Amino acid sequence: MKFYDLSRSLCEWERLPEWRGKVRDALTRNEAGKIPPFHLLSLPGMSATEQRACAELWMRARLEASQTERDGLAFAFLPPTGPRIRLGYLSCDFHEHATAHLMAELFESHDRERFEVCAYSYGPDDGKGMRERLERGFERFVDIEHLSIAEAARAIHADRVDILIDLKGYTRATRTAILTFRPAPIQVNYLGYPGTLGGDICDYIVTDGFLTPPGSEADYSEAFAYLPGTYQPHGRRAPIGTRPTRKEAGLPEAGFVFCCFNQAYKITPEVFDLWCGLLGAVPGSVLWLLGNPRAEGALRNAAYQRGIMPDRLVFAAERPQVEHLGRLGLADVVLDTSPYNAHTTASDALWAGVPVVTCPGGTFASRVAGSLLHAIGLPELIAADPAAYHDLALGLATHPGRLSRIKAKLVANRLATPLFNIQAYTGHLERLYEAMWQRHRDGLPPGTIGRADRGP
Structure with missing residues (x-):
């Protein structure tokens, strides 16, 4: 699957149907441990049921390999x-990472009279301000990078952690295998991985009623811990830098700016078809994408094959978070990807006052932007299907009054709706933790906590 991963990062889509067939064939044969679950999140056409099957098989092989060591502990x-x-x-x-930007204010907002808040870090210290801020935000910051999986589990258990919250899942550089040793009586899958981990390594997944509506329980090994609003935290103290000129950002002086700053592997040919259709329907418009030297040539060539001049794709360089938020205001509309949505990039855009158009699917990863839009009171930006997604984005691009009304509503809702109310969010999350702990103390197995207050 390494070839598949590289091809997606390069936006080389020719073999996508072949890879989808290989994945389904492997799942049908119950081939344990061959397909990293993360790959299925961005592979078009894969269901939440198939994602769980993949996670279960992935964990089965690893649990079997560590059985003796786990039994010894x-x-x-x-x-x-x-x-x-x-x-x-x-x-x-x-450290300086999207997850840290989302969660810093949450860590700082925890009620220290009810909770002791500790970090277990197995990543590098990048020497930047975010690392220092996070270290101050925890009562204990424990560096376990030098420890083995078993040693890390032993250290967490020795600290008598009550609830261990995993923020990585099956994403890059993960050591989620620590959870297979069960070092804490309650273990939670939260924020970092938009899907189930399979097996019994986590008792709960933090979610909301839009992400995992009632009836989807069978697709998750974890019990649902429902938050009102949205599952994603985002603080109110994220500074927005000075907006550059369009020229300074590499954009043309005039013309509508469609934008998507998602990673290249999230872009699918089906989504790119829609984007090129919008460029063709809106003269002078451009598509502003996150720069990726390895993928830019393929994307420009794909645009040309779809009748769009390659120079209508503009690629943005990496920038510090403050500068990035400042330049986002130059975009007119953010276009979401599917089946792997914008996550942090969506809430960043909304924080910067830029509308996001999305089309949710049936998986957790494909419903995140819709969850955020519900939480900020803009469900009208959620399209029912790809055709409606195209029409919605086209309507905003060709009817300035409609776009102005949406932007005015976004500005008005920004601090008046749940999405950026980190104090209320933290309180809701803490109540979930207390409910988990109470069930455990009462001798009850994990079960649904909270209420799914919003469906599809």
Whole structure:
């Protein structure tokens, strides 16, 4: 699957049907451990049911390999000794990273009278301000990068963590295998991976009623812990830099700016067809994308094959977060990808005042932008199908009054709706943690917590 991963990063789509067939064939044959679950999140046409099957097979092989070592540890848990619930957040992204930007204010907002908040970090210290801020935001910041999987699990267990919250799942540089040793009595899949982890390594997945509506429970090994609003945190203290001129950003002086700053592997040929159709229907418009030297040539060539001049694709260089948020205001509309949506890039755009158009599917990863739009009171930007997605984006691009009304509503809702209310969000999340802990203390198995207050 390494070839598939490289091809997606390069936006080389010719073999997508072949790879989809190989994946389905492997799942049908129950070939354990051959297909990384992360690949299925962005592979068009894969269902949530297939994503769970892949995760189960992936974990089966790894659980079998570590069975003897895990049996040798066989952690037991002592009764709690204090009034506070001890939370352990597990990640390699406690530095300048999208997850850290989303969560920094949440960590700082936890009620320290009810919770002890610890970090278990197996990622590098990049020496930047975000790492320092996060270290200050936790009561204990434990560096486990040098430890083996078993040693890290032993350290977490020795610290008597009550609820261990995994922020990585099957994403890059993960050590989610620590959770297979069950070092904490409650383990939670949260934010970092938009799908199930399979097996029994996590008891709960933090979600909301749009992401995982009632009836989708069979596609997840975890019990649902429902938040009102949206599952994604985002603070209110993210500074927005000075907006550059269009020329400084590499954009033409005039013309409508469609934008998508998602990673290249999320772009599919079906989505790119829609984007090129919009460029063709809106004279003078451009598509502003995140720069990726390895993929830019393929994307320009794909545009040309679809009748669009390659120079109508504009690629943006990486910038520090403050500068990135500042330049986002130059975009008119953000176009989402599917089946792997914009996540942090969507909430960043909304924070910067730019509307996002999305078309949700049937998987967690394909419904995140819709969840965010519901939470900020803009469900009218959620399209029912690809044709409606095209028509919605085209209508905003060709009817200035309609776009102005949407932007005015976004500005008005920005601080008046749940999406960026980090204090309320933290309180809701803490109540979920308390409910998980109470069920555990009552001897109850994991079960649905909270209410799915919004369906499809």
